[in-house]
Amino acid sequence: MQVFSVAGLPDFQPGMDLSQAIIEALAAQNTELMAGDILVIAHKVVSKTEGAVIDIEQVTPSDEAIQLAAEVNKDPRKVEVILRQSSRIIRSMKRPEQEEGTIIAEHKLGFICANAAVDESNADHVGQLITLPDDPDASAMNVCNALEKHFGCQLGVVVSDTFGRPWRLGQTNVAVGLARVPAITKLDGSDAWGRELKVTAPAFADELAAASGLLMSKDGKCPVIIFRGLAWQASESKAQDILRSKREDLFR
Template sequence: MSDLELVALRGIREVRPGDDLPGILADALAPHGPREGDILVVTSKVVSKAEGRVRPADEREQAITEESVRLVASRAHPGGITRIVEHRTGLVLAAAGVDASNTDDGTILLLPIDSDASALAIATHLRERFGVALGVVVSDTLGRAWRVGQTDVAIGAAGVRVLEPLAGQLDAGGRPLVVTAPAIADEIAAAADLVAGKADGVPAVLVRGLGRHVGDLTEPGASRLVRRSGDDMFRLGSDEAYRAGREAGRIEGIAEAGGRHGG
């Protein structure tokens, strides 16, 4: 296993809607001599800016509603209400990913329309320009159930094996692995954030030493990491699940009463 190297690509100018983001990233990457198996981690914010996913800040609540397909949980607090929702892409996160950090005053950023497609466009451009197979991960910051704090995860990917199923292999003690499957793309995104930082204005990080996880551009994107509803044991927040259970019981009680009176 090779050593891991992470390099923050500093000096990238402010990206505006309509900018050629793949070209900008390629120019920033060029001085580092891109190699076969390199991975570029790009923050979703810079992708959203280039794609024009910018709205006035006073439309925040409307934007959250428009980007959401399901309310998972909500909590009132002195500053308002926090909504944990299922985003239209399947991600479950606070405020549908709508964010006011690292953007112009008075504006908010929405997540990219299709982060896998965005990653594919960047990866395609980089491979064509440099003639080597590079992978791309689009990252965003998510909170986690049962854990305090946030970490970066992959919401888009291209040319990277986002998941490494190890079932059937043996651990160091010779015991078979049954369900182990590291989320490689999430681990790469989190590692890159340690270099970029939240307040340093670094939108991209070069990750070197993980070439074994770089593959064809036909590799499944980060959407593969979204847990499907049929496998999700915790689809609702506790309060929401309780209310749903009470409502179901109330309806069942009304139906039973109607059946008795009707008989």
């Protein structure tokens, strides 16, 4: 397997053609995509090109946002955007030693994460908030289709974001949008010692997203990572296929 970044990508703005920018950057590297390549793309560049950015100065906080903001010491305008992106707030708290508290929310797409994935990092200017794309799976498929048409081969695309993990410190990239890439791969049969495999189902898309983080640094401007040489079968998976159903949630 080879893993490499696409160098020389521009600073993306609303309305820019992400697929064309990838094609031009690869050409500058004298590189072409090959059948079976999978691209992991940071959602920030997808969100920016699609205009999923909000100027905090244009936001008027609701009474709910003002109250929650006071509890966690956040800008009520940012909290208002978090609420708009959420289907529910799961937990919020602020410890005495924290400057800002934590809001854990269920995003309206079903992902459970801090601040409903509303983020200020890699924004173009202070006061700009970046949200998830409205439909990350559709975004991934649009890029995938454009690249497949140009390079004449089957590809896969994962749109990633950075989430924390329950019961573990630190963050890792996870899949929030998929095109052709299987969300889960189920391992049937037996392990290397002949034991029957009953519940082994690697989260293939999340594994790709996590691995991309090794090259996708916050300050490196490397939002597109290519995986080459993996064995995988194209699927119609959606990112929501990774989410555990509510009836299986032991902590609700």
